[in-house]
Amino acid sequence: MDDLEAIRQLKARYFRFLDTKDWDGFRTVFAPDVHVDVSTDGGGTFDGLDAFLEFLVPTLTGVVTVHHGHMPEIELTSSTTASGIWAMEDLLQFQPQSGIAEVHGWGHYHETYEKVDGTWRIKTTRLSRLRLEVTAVEPT
Amino acid sequence: MDDLEAIRQLKARYFRFLDTKDWDGFRTVFAPDVHVDVSTDGGGTFDGLDAFLEFLVPTLTGVVTVHHGHMPEIELTSSTTASGIWAMEDLLQFQPQSGIAEVHGWGHYHETYEKVDGTWRIKTTRLSRLRLEVTAVEPT
Amino acid sequence: MDDLEAIRQLKARYFRFLDTKDWDGFRTVFAPDVHVDVSTDGGGTFDGLDAFLEFLVPTLTGVVTVHHGHMPEIELTSSTTASGIWAMEDLLQFQPQSGIAEVHGWGHYHETYEKVDGTWRIKTTRLSRLRLEVTAVEPT
Secondary structure (H helix, E strand, C coil): CCCCHHHHHHHHHHHHHHHHCCHHHCCCCCCEEEEEECCCCCEEEEECCHHHHHHHHHHCCEEEEEEEEEEEEEEEEECCEEEEEEEEEEEEEEEEHEEEEEEEEEEEEEEEEEEECCCCEEEEEEEEEEEEEEEEEECC | CCCCHHHHHHHHHHHHHHCCCCCCHCCCCCEEEEEEEEHHHHCCCECCHHHHHHHHHHHHHCCCCEEEEEEEEEEEEECEEEEEEEEEEEECCCCHHHHHEEEEEEEEEEEEEECCCCCCCCCCEEEEEEEEEEEEEECC | HHHHHHHHHHHHHHHHHHHHHCCHHHHHEEEEEEEEHHHHHCEEEEECCHHHHHHHHHHHHHCEEEEEEEEEEEEEECCEEEEEEEEEEEEEECCHHHHHHEEEEEEEEEEEEEECCCEEEEEEEEEEEEEEEECCCCCC
16 A cells, blocks of 8 residues: 555544544554644644543543545655645534534644654644534524 | 555445436446445345345435545455445435435445456445434424 | 546645635646536536636635535546546535525536646536535525
């Protein structure tokens, strides 16, 4: 499998592990020192996989999520580094007691990747948004 | 065209033939002895292409469908066999007299493929769901 | 990067430049004599990039757009020409004063591509629709 396909499938696993809440699998797609920037969603920035997971896991517990990535633009920047942009859509269904029914968003991931010991991992990721819709639970 | 790309385009034709209701084309993407498992949707399992089509064609007649596949994870398991996972979304718009307005779903296809006489075909397919929303027709 | 991947990334840039309203970038993905057929949406046909942009830019000004392409079926028809089909979804959010809240569509792009001086560009594109939903602004 060539490097571009390996990186596409790396990100595919990111999405699948995220939405099936396979957190052990999810950890394997990142470099340990990953930098995550989801400040566009009010989520802030995170340095290191542990810090990101400490935020993400409780945030998504009890939330039915769908994240899809589209039309990757991956570019090898050296034999062991790459950059990529993915269009994305996410749809989050919250527990009613949260007061939020759904969050539906569209945007782009801007990422870099690093190959260590033959395996590609996500090194940095930043989310930009085209649109973000928050639907409140309707009062009964 | 390499095997991974051939399998991606095979599944692309599956989606296009399905949504354009090109049933002659649709038949060409499957092995004759395909095993289909859509039991997660209440659709049951089917052995053989004829049995699957006898279920599918009347079920979708008069239904406007959109099925999209995303982020394929295809792995060659031999020179003539492969496995794959596709994230998916489907949106079905029914005739009003059915009482159902729309069915909107998200999940994953879990598949195997077989190459016979140089052509890849879908050998087995199973749908798992992250979320499935059924919207009833609103009473007037 | 092989030709199929180059064409996939060409179309990826089409989508990204379109939704981020990067019109200078958008121009780079087309042949100057591109033929565009969006008559299925009532948009007519356009010969040449300038004519297309004169239609498109004012049409989309003030509109938040998301266009996603899926499951490309790209075929090289010579060393410098190719054809392709992309499944697509688009979601347009208009300014309230337009009277239209949203347009949400699904369909396929049917395209040809041409390689000139080593660079692939979109030569012809035609949009067909599976479904198109127009939501009016609700009266207050």
